[in-house]
Amino acid sequence: MKATILALLLVTIGQVYGQSARKVNYTDYVRDVQKWDKNENNMALSFWIPTSFWKVIFQDNEQFTPGAINQIQTVFDDFVIICALNMDVKFNGAISYTSDDDLKKEISIIDSNGIIYTPLQKEELSSEVLSFLNRIRPTFSNMMGKMGEGMHFYVFEVKDKKGLNLINEYQKGEFTVKHSNREFKYELPLVSLLPTKECSVDHAEMKGNWNFCPIHGVKLESVK
Template structure:
């Protein structure tokens, strides 16, 4: 079980991703690829898939953490696929009412690499994972205000047939009511940028060809 000091460091590092450059990676680009928002027919959705790479990059920025402590946190998240969802009804007076976890379960469907997968009830999660989610909730409240209070954690198995790696080819599709959110992998923000040798244009790391000319791209050196 994580030590209290480690949980505190984990929360601090989670906050830092919005302020600190993660080595050669762009944290804003990572957010753009994993976080979607939409407003449709008086409903507002915020959907954020947090891949294991998020925690790995964040934790390695914290010099006080040992390699053993970093691996301890990664071990907790590794068996799971975590998506944070806010499903809010926008009232005429501008206030919002957020759906409960059970309501989101009833209107959502997740497929991983084309395979339908069901969410794991909170009671079936490991004790360490439940504790981590509890620590993470105040962070969302501070970041998003009242909407953050309505955030729900959708947790799925990330083992065996449904395992996904954000740096390898794959896909995740979440249907939420009448809307669909898709993540195509690998995530370009986690890979070295690609360059067109002919035009010197730079593209995300998950591009193989220049979308305008069709010419093959190479890894930027």
């Protein structure tokens, strides 16, 4: 069963990347979790893969039942997965990437209390988590094209004293991913996951984290 889920997962990620989903707008969602920083000829990426990622990309795929999606989510539910990249583009178009080992030495997550977390080592991960990552890695790399060659996955454990994940894309909070002398800040909940609101004047759709219409100044109403 798990092998079947993995096979479908690899096909589906490639099909939906860059498309808009019906329930959660996939393009908006990717903007929330994928953060780029460009400085002259250098580019750095932090691509957070929350648990909801799997539900969003499979939400309109009839091949995936809620049970199958839950199986995938359960594998990563206790972890924070970050896909990172740091690259330099030479004047002749040649690209060089920071290696997996070098990125791993400097990447970290800083929670809202300023506590710093470093990535887990392979020996600290279950065979199930490693298996999923090994199967997913080439698919993510392919969908990013040439830049995919320099993408690396890192697994973090960011928990409270009760063993619960401190980072939840549906709950209020924030955290920062730091690598390559950059800081990528995530504010929660993710806007793309919030119900949209509308202006009572022209009924225009507005972002779920806005309280007032930027054009008419009226208080926004939740879409029923």
